[in-house]
Amino acid sequence: MPIRKIITTPHPVLRGKAKKVVIFDADLHQLIDDMIETMREAPGVGLASPQVNEPLSLFVAEFGDENDEEAPLQLYTFVNPKITKTSKETEVGVEGCLSIPGIVGDVIRPHSATIEGSDRDGNPIKMEAEGWLARIFQHETDHLHGVLFTDHALSVWEPEVDVGQVSSAD
Ligand code: ZN
Numbered sequence: 613m614p615i616r617k618i619i620t621t622p623h624p625v626l627r628g629k630a631k632k633v634v635i636f637d638a639d640l641h642q643l644i645d646d647m648i649e650t651m652r653e654a655p656g657v658g659l660a661s662p663q664v665n666e667p668l669s670l671f672v673a674e675f676g677d678e679n680d681e682e683a684p685l686q687l688y689t690f691v692n693p694k695i696t697k698t699s700k701e702t703e704v705g706v707e708g709c710l711s712i713p714g715i716v717g718d719v720i721r722p723h724s725a726t727i728e729g730s731d732r733d734g735n736p737i738k739m740e741a742e743g744w745l746a747r748i749f750q751h752e753t754d755h756l757h758g759v760l761f762t763d764h765a766l767s768v769w770e771p772e773v774d775v776g777q778v779s780s781a782d
Pocket of ligand 1 (some may be wrong): 711
């Protein structure tokens with residue numbers, strides 16, 4: 613399965629609105645599998661479809677447990693995701709993005725978020741996430757609306773070490 617090329621700013625597809633997925637066929641499954649492989653190879657903790665130049669509403673994410681380094685990674689696939697509820701409580705976290713290499717920034721987001729969408733076969737799924745996982749889901753859902761973390765970052769800077777190793781490069 614091929615690794616897809618990750619597009620970077622200022623590619624216009626990163627600024628477009630992703631199209632709703634209506635057909636859950638082998639082509640979609642191939643795209644999802646390629647995205648998982650591309651995310652792992654990057655490496656990143658999440659990848660939205662527009663980042664591989666496919667403006668469809670879906671993302672993949674893979675993350676363990678921020679409180680337990682030995683917890684196994686969990687793989688998530690959300691098709692046509694929507695954030696349907698967020699907490700009033702917010703927190704600041706340092707984000708990066710595979711489509712904006714060499715930059716990280718402080719971003720305020722709700723601490724927890726409910727996400728609804730469907731799985732790769734079109735079955736509805738709903739999940740409540742908190743902390744980093746909620747942040748990843750919000751960052752990836754933003755991509756499907758053409759929004760990048762730099763749009764609402766409090767400040768951005770160039771880290772001295774490789775972004776992918778220190779924070780959430782997605
Ligand atoms: Zn990103």
